[in-house]
Amino acid sequence: MQAPAKLTWLWFAIAGVVMIAVPQIISSSFAIDIFIRILLFSFIGVAWNLMGGYAKQLSLGHAAYFGLGAYTSTIMQVNYGISPWIGMIAGGVVAMLASLPIGWLCFRLRGPYFTIATIATAQVLMLIFLKFRDFAWGAEGTTIPNLGSAPLMMQFETKASYYYVVLGLLVVGLWITHLIEKSWMGYYLVAIGEDEDAAEAIGVNAPKIKRDIYLISSFLTALAGTFYTQYIYFIDPATAFSFSVSIEAALVSIVGGIGTLWGPVIGTVLLETTSALLQSWLGSSVGGIQLTVYSLILMAVILWRPTGLIGVATEAYQRYVRRKPAQA
């Protein structure tokens, strides 16, 4: 199954060159915007997948960390003039700190009730930021002062620069996933995902592993929050803690292939492309069409291919390999 190492590196090199060349070749800002969305949601999906995919802790509350990341960097920038590059890391740390009590509560439950509890925590944070006007502008939110070209403040003149930032985030996310996948932690996570009681019986410290992966997952999700706010120059509780962020994080991973390195990326490419096509055909006038299509895709994947698109591709590849005459 495993391709020879040299070939893998060749593919990586080609993919790398293509990804770096994209914004140079494509000039339409609409198209670049779609690419940025794909990279961003791939990254959020990768962050979700670490916990939701490998350890099967199916959170629908990752908007909590997306929002905390967004608010931390924005508050630091708007109120104290601190660069969002620093704010981004600070946001990640805040998200990690928040994941400790949230995890302490939610990990008491398993299965669907864990999922419900995570939804509730993201909603509680949204309500808190709606209520407290003194430190976070309440329901109106705020716009981020536009400084023109200020790379040190994470503000760029061209969309291409944003593209490279989020591409970098995705590469980091995939690299971390790869490292974890190959480590003991990765095996522990999969064991917990398969059967938590059995994993504990053979000596996996499940509470500790779940807490650790939640820390990593929430840190990465928060980075996406900061980036998104810098990209759209606006923040309010409804967008920062939006339930649709939580949904999409889970959906892209499940559709692409839950618990696989490339699953979230493949899932995002499919969902975001579909969404972009729908928008160009129907315009944004028909409310609900995007999520209607998403939910149909999700149902189809769950009913027919629970392993996701990656699973479909792997099966096809195996069939192809088997059909080839055996070589000595």
Next chain:
Amino acid sequence: MLETLVQAVINGLLIGGIYALVSIGVTLIFGVVKIVNFAQGEFVMIGMYISFFLATQFGVDPLVSLVVSMPVLFIAGVLIQHFLIRRVLGPNDMPQIFLTFALSLLLLNLSLMFFTANYRTVHTSYSDEALHLGGLYIPVAKLIAFAVAMALSGLLWVFLHTTDLGKAMRAASQNRDVAMLMGINPNRVFAVAFGAALALAGAAGSLLMPFYSAYPFVGQVFVLMAFVAVVLGTLGNVIGALIASLMMGVAESLGIQFVGADSGLIVVFAMLLLTLAFKPSGLGARRGR
């Protein structure tokens, strides 16, 4: 002060009756089929739209349209169980959670496409009527809704405890494997449980219509309440869900009265998080399972 307090408790109990119909459905499905139906709120929404269209097109009173919404949703429940849920029953959580979640998203967004996000109301002759007891004020529409909700909950209880099918459902909820060994057909029991749960959600929708607006997101309010009530009342326990729902209604109403009009949701979440922190197995838990 005392009067305000009593009034808030009454308001809470009345709406709590509706929450109970939704929670009992959630807990019934969880008990028997062992899945959480994330789409339960959307069936309340569908019940509301059925009543709304019957009222505006044919002038049917929402309370009368109960005899349409309940059977329609019962059949919908049987079909959903048979064609969708049955295929994902197994030890794996992921397909179950995300199938019903996808169903919820689908129904919500379909109704957004077809009915738009507008608020729809039905005005009945008793929508503005109220009983006055001393200084207390009891809206007739809510009182009827509460009474019918309690009657339906009672009927379900009688069904579960006196009929063979009901006993089979309780047996399946206590121990599915042993129940199957005793000759209980799980598919039939699951289908009836799912159908009954959806019929209750449909009833909740119809009962709400005289005093509540229908809109695509309306189910989310109720399903959230139901999830909390179901945890609070111990998963799979019908009486527990009923009592917890009434408590949730009262807690929400007290929150609105004494903390602020927009504090209802905060109270709900606070109760959920407190339950999780201190009594994750629910108030009525006997032995850990």
